[in-house]
Amino acid sequence: MMKNVRWCTSCNVPIIGELCNICGNSGRRCAKDLKPIFNSERALFEELLGIRLPSFTFRYRNRIISEGRTFLTFKLDAVNKRLMPLYHQGQENTGYAEEVDFAEGIRLTIKANVKHLKEKERTAVNFIKEATSNYSRTFILFGGGKDSAVVAMLAKEALGSVPLLFIDTTLEFPETYKFVEEFSRTYGFPLIKDDDGEYYRAKLNFFQLCKRLGPPSIYCRWCCHIFKEQPVRRFINNHLNDPTDAAFLTGIRRCESRRRGNYAPIELGKRIVGQTLVQPINDWSDLEVWLYVFWKGIKINDLYELGHARVGCWPCPCTPPLMDFVRQLTHSSLWTKFEEVLLAYATENNRSREWVRKGLWRLRRPKRQKIFVYPLHIEGGDSEILFKYFIPHKTSLFEWLKILGDVKADEDKYLKLKTKRGFEVRCKIEGPQVKLMVKCAKRDYISVKTLIEKVLFRSLNCIECGACSGSCSKGAIQAIEGKVIINLKKCDRCWSCLKNSCIVQDSEKMYVVKLDPFSLIPCEKGLPMNHVIFLSKEIGKRVAERFKARGVNVEIHEGGKVICIDADITREEIEELVLSALEG
CATH class of the missing domain: 3.30.70 (Alpha-Beta Plaits)
Known part of the structure; x- marks a missing residue:
């Protein structure tokens, strides 16, 4: 469990170990964690609050901390785009002779914690060596933030220059693209790109998907599955014969969110089957990461000095309200572009402008309206059942049916499928509809029902985003030029792709075919x-x-x-x- 940050009252610096390495003082409790406030960031807060802040300050959520005490607390007024001070320490006598400069304060803080930092480094480096020893290849999932930068430097200490895999979500801040290139060039890390010399990315448009699925929220993060996981799977398919023989180092830390609080130092991929995630700073606090950055003089993304606490996609719904507010100030043109999408969705769904301005879009829950399709006709013999339907014509239907068995198609107009499990599927395209027939033995009805309903759900609602490609350890599912393709040479019909949820389950409406007798x-x-x-x-x-x-x-x-x-x-x-x- 992460310990609280303490403050050495003798040296006037935060301490993350048991004792201050300068005076041996154990200090007093200060906060759960701390983030240093950079000079440019301090200027932004001073402008928003109308209050001058000390040079050497830290922040924890809505608390600004100076000299180990709460200097100021504030509240975000998202509608009027301002910060409102709630408590201000003012000019009370703190007992210290003079104000400490930011650079000098950081230098003293490093000196007071250097033993702890050396131990964290030693533990992480040894962990990386041990955790990757059984894998023939190692990569760093590089997001462009401080955490992945620290992991990269730790990996270099442990293994040498490990290749960086930066996934371009197409939604990165301009500063991030610049930083990724500079970091790779400065420290000599190979930067992985595809055959066209581009970053690995999903070839889909985020804004068009927002119209189909609704804007992402903390309850339906379809954007991560499409724009992060799908490109990683494409990289694995292109470069790794055996994905289980590669380790991917990440900067994920448990204190970042409740969901990440359950992450182990070594995790098997849940959405990207076959991937192994190694997380060497899993138990590091924010302050430990920052002090390591300052101690080693590691380059960081310019976004941090502008006031951003975390680096990621600029429309991310998981950004805390304060950082949501900051990104609107620092990158107003990007935010305006996304705000138009949010306002359009709000209008179509009887939401007010306040729903957008207050940030309530981040809590959006999709309607998940189900359009049921039932059999038009059912026939039953002594041992078999035949179901007949008319379903909407989707180009992905014939492709998804391939995972069930051997398909015989006639100019994409007629399809016949017979499986080793004894059931048959026949399709005939009739204009905008498909005449569908499913025949199975009565004794196999329950297992066939589950399988057919899942496949038809995928095919009728498929937006061909390729997010499901991560669920296939064989790499049989691929998104090529906006279409999902099933590679029958790789597909062994294990149907693991049907066990994971599809992102359309979080869409506004979906077709559900019922195989009811x-x-x-x-x-x-x-x-x-x-x-x-x-x-x-x-x-x-x-x-x-x-x-x-x-x-x-x-x-x-x-x-x-x-x-x-x-x-x-x-x-x-x-x-x-x-x-x-x-x-x-």
Whole structure:
């Protein structure tokens, strides 16, 4: 667990170890963590607050700390774009003779913590050596921030110059692109680029996707899956025969967020199957990272001196409100471009301008409206069931069906698929629709239902972003020129791609195909009843018995092939009892 920062009252500096290395004082509790305030950043805060700040100051959230005490607290007024002071220490006598210069204060702070910094460095370097010893190749996932810069320098100490893999999300600040090139050139790190000499990036437009999926939020971060993970998978497919034989060093730290608080020093990729993440500064605090940067004189991104606490994509919804405010001030033209997208979404979804101005878009939850597609016709023999549908025509349908079995297609108009598991799928394009038929053995119905519904969900809602490519350890899913392609030479039909969620599950609306072995028809006489028609009398009788056991009034007709139930009973409830009847 990360310890609180303490303040040496004798030397007037923060300490991150047990004792001050200058005087041996244990100090007193100061804050959970600290970020130094740079001179340019201080000038910005002074302008916003209307209060002069001491030269050597730190910040923790909405607290500005000087000489180990809270000098000032403030509140963000996002609507009026200002900072409002809440508490100001003023000119009270602090007991120190004179104000400390920023550079001198940092020099003394390093001196007071040098033993702790040396131990953190030694531990991290040894960890990198040990963690990567079983891998033939090592790369650094370089994001352009202070954390990945520190990891790069630690890796250089441990292994030499490790290649940097910078993923261009196309949403980086201009300062970040400049810094990545300068850092690589200054310290001699190879910078990985694709065959065209460009950074690895997703070949999609963020703003167009915002129209389809809605703007990203902390609850639906589709942007990370598309613009970060997909390019990494493409790099792995292009350069690594065995992705499990490579280690990827990252600057992820547990104190950055609740989600990252659960990260281990070594993690297997969850979204990018086969990837191994090695996180040597996983347990470092913000102040430890900053002091290491100052101690080693490591170059940093200019964004930090402008007031940014973290570096990332400029429209990122996970940016804290204060940093959201700062980026609007320092990069107003970029923010205006994104604000237009947010306002357009707000108008279409009956949201006010305040929803955007207050930053409530960051908390957006998608509607997830489901458009259900049910069988138009069901036929049942002694051993088989045949389902017939009309579904929307999507170009991705034929491609996704390849993962089920051997496909025979006729000029992309007609498709026939037969699998080793004994079920068949046939498709015929008829204008804007596809006539779909699914045939399976009754004994295999439940397993086939799950599989077919997942594949049809993927294919009908696919926006061909390639985010799912990370879920295939064989690299069989690729996004090429805006289309998802299934490489049958690599696909072993393990269906692991269907186990991970698809980003369209967080979209505003989606198609859901149901492979239900019954039809639901409202009462023709206008009574508040529904007729449920089954393939066989036996299934109908079992379902009726289960409804009766729940105290539901049921009428049985035609020996059980048709039952009548109250109209308030939902289709989901009927489906649940039908599946239990088939299993039992």
